Amino acid sequence: MAEITPAAPAARTRPRRSWWGWGAEDRALxxxxxxxxxxxxxxxxxxxxxxxxxxxxxxxxxxxxxxxxxxxxxxxxxxxxxxxxxxxxxxxxxxxxxxxxxxxxxxxxxxxxxxxxxxxxxxxxxxxxxxxxxxxxxxxxxxxxxxxxxxxxxxxxxLAGLDRVLDIDTVGRAARIQAGVLGPDLEARLRPHGLTLRHFPQSFEFSTLGGWLATRAGGHYATLLTHIDDLTQSLRVVTPVGVNESLRVPGSGAGPSPDRLFLGSEGTLGVITEAWMRLQDRPRHKASASFVFGDFKAAAAAVRAIAQSGLNPANCRLLDPGEAALAGVAGGGRSVLVLGVESAHFPVDDRLAELATLARDHGGSPAGGTAGRPSAGGAGDDSAAGAWRSAFLRMPYLRDALARMSVISETFETACTWGRADALYEAVHWDLGAVVREVTGAEGMINCRFTHVYPDGPAPYFTVIAAARRGSELAMWDEIKAAAMEVLGAHGATVTHHHAVGRDHRPGYDRQRPEPFARALRAAKGALDPAGILNPGVLFDGERSRAGRTPPARRGQNE
Incomplete structure (x- = not known):
């Protein structure tokens, strides 16, 4: 039987959150x-x-x-x-x-x-x-x-008060964690045990485990363990009709998964209060390398070869020329591929060398003339990768600064098959670019990066930047966003890869979701939340399931 030990608490000085914008109040420009x-x-x-x-x-x-x-x-x-x-x-x-x-x-x-x-x-x-x-x-x-x-x-x-790591199974490498714990606090409590969840979305510092689960968040890994789903062992969820707790096992073929019902449900079916999460040994060996490409299609072909190679890099981010210039890692119309490998047990030099070979075979040249030099301590990081990471973490604060200057600066992300990727990329730039010009009267900028990659397709992440008329910013962005969703739908791409549906993606999600599944989802809503009180309007219409119905008597958490 696995040894279960309580997790030690870890104190952390939290930055004062901005009430109006992203992140920490003192980091706003x-x-x-x-x-x-x-x-x-x-x-x-x-x-x-x-x-x-x-x-x-x-x-x-x-x-x-x-x-x-x-x-x-x-x-x-x-x-x-x-x-x-x-x-x-x-x-x-x-x-x-x-x-x-x-x-x-x-x-x-x-x-x-x-x-x-x-x-x-x-x-x-x-x-x-x-x-x-x-x-x-x-x-x-x-x-x-x-x-x-x-x-x-x-x-x-x-749910910030539900912030404890309740149990750590050091033998089975799993932990029972309350939903309100913030990313940094969670990692601090796992670190003394040599373990990590290894899930680092861009919002890591300002998001919780429950939020990741409820939105099916995407995290650190560009390949393999891309979504929080992959790290979930079991869930405990409070619904208006009772507490739902799934069996904690490594895998099960017993019917449709009860966890899959609540992962991505965005608070519409119940409130996730805790989960058993799969952990990993903390990586000790790391290395990274960056490559520049003169042609974006060639760079995308290199990424496809890497995604299908079975080498599974932890980081595989492709920045198109606009994104690379914006991040300050390359200019002159060049694209940049950032690669990273890591291991808790073995040196990663050989695996990085194999990835470098695939990049070179498709026309990539090492950024700065180096293919990455991992240090003896396993913290290898080339300058382009470091610069991109800094820009990545700073970007939401720059977005807020541009918003204050009445500049549209917003993103949308998706995923599609490799056979559709080139056409989607071009359509977003040409078709959506035309809409940006028409709406704003300016050329604007549309950039792209691949955040996650799979053997069967990439997850492109687009950024739109354009000056707006003061007072009309929202109407202008809403028109651009609607056009973007039309382009995604026309090219067989998903309405979202990891940002969730919410209310903003509802029109696209309604078109993407099969109607028989929509009926099943609405039926689940009616069964679990008969009064229709939980986050109405997310995923489906927000009407009460049964107007005026008195909710059934329910059981407490320990019954």
Whole structure:
């Protein structure tokens, strides 16, 4: 039997979160840097939009008062309500800068344990109060914003208090983890055991395990373990009709997977409170290398060869010329391929050399004249890879700065088969580029990188940058985004690879999803959430399953 040991707590000084934009408040660009950045985009505004003082932003009066039994868990403080109104998409940032917070929840609930979640759902179902589960608020698809009628009120259910690593199985390399733990805290608690979840999305510092699970997040690995699904052993979920806990086994063929029902359900079917997650030994050997290509199609062919080689690099990011120039890793119309390999047990020099051979065979040249030199300590990193990583982590803050200068700066991501990849890439640049010119009156910029790659296709991630008319930014971006979804659909690409559906991707998801599955999903919603209180409007329409129905009596967590 596996040895189960409690995880030691780890203290961490958390940065003060920005209520209106991405990440840490003190990392946002000051006005002077916003102006300098905006000057690089023809047609940008001359001055940045001011950041409102949250204390002066007008919020709608709360429509509900907490019941006495839950009052100690709830807050209607302006800071809490404002910071839980939106996620962190471009359109969220713009609306927050304008002080448009009419969608603010009436109350923010901070449960301290699973029983609190049970009690909140019981109360909400009886009071017809909408409950929007909230991890750390880094959604970029409208996943934590309620847009429907206010019904009996709206509460944001913030799971930050469920932040413990409950058990660590050092023999089976797994851990039972509560859903509210942030990425850095989770890794800090696993580190003393020599283990890691090894799941590092761009939002790692500002997102939670529960959020990753609910949105089927993509993480560190560009190949093999690309999604959080691959790391999930079992889930525990509180639904309005009972607690659902799946069997913890390495694999099972017993019918459709109960975990698959809740992975990616985005808080519409239940609230994920904890999970057993598969862990790995911490890598000790690492190396990276970067290659430049004069032709993007040749670079994409190199990536396909790598993805189909079975070498499975941990990092395989292809930056097109625009993305490479924006990140400061290459110019002159060249594309850059960033490769990384790692192992907990064996040196990786030979595997990196094999990957380098495939890159060279397709016309790639080592960036800076080196194919990567792993150090004896296993922390090898070439300069292009390091520069790209720094730019990658800084990019959301630059997006916010451009938003303040009335510049559209937003992304959309997808996945398609290799046979469709070249045509999709060209269509986005030509067809969507024409829409950007028509909508904004400027040429704009559309960049692309491959974030994850599979033997059967890549996951392209596109960035659109263009000056907008002040006051019309959202209408202009919405028109561009709608056109982007049309291009993806026309080329057989998914509406999202790892950002989830939320409310922003609903039109494309409705077209992509088979109707028999849609009926099954709606039936599951009706069975698990008969009062229709959980995150209405995400994945499917937000009407109550049975208007006026009294919710059934439910069991507590230990029954």
């Amino acid at each position: 000051p006005d002077s840097e916003c102006v300098a950045l905006g000057a690089l985009v023809p047609g940008a505004a001359d001055t940045p939009l001011p950041v409102p003082d949250v204390r002066s932003v007008e919020l709608p009066k709360p429509r509900i008062s907490p019941p006495a039994s839950l009052a100690h868990l709830m807050s209607d403080a302006p800071q809490d309500r404002a910071s839980h109104t939106y996620g962190k998409a471009y359109r969220d940032v713009v609306r927050a800068l304008r002080g448009e917070l009419g969608a603010a929840p009436d109350q923010v609930v901070y449960p301290r344990g699973e029983q609190d979640v049970v009690d909140v759902l019981d109360w909400a179902a009886g009071a017809d109060v909408v409950v929007v589960p909230y991890g750390a608020g880094s959604s970029v698809v409208g996943g934590v914003e309620y847009r429907g009628d206010r019904r009996g009120g709206v509460v944001s259910l913030d």
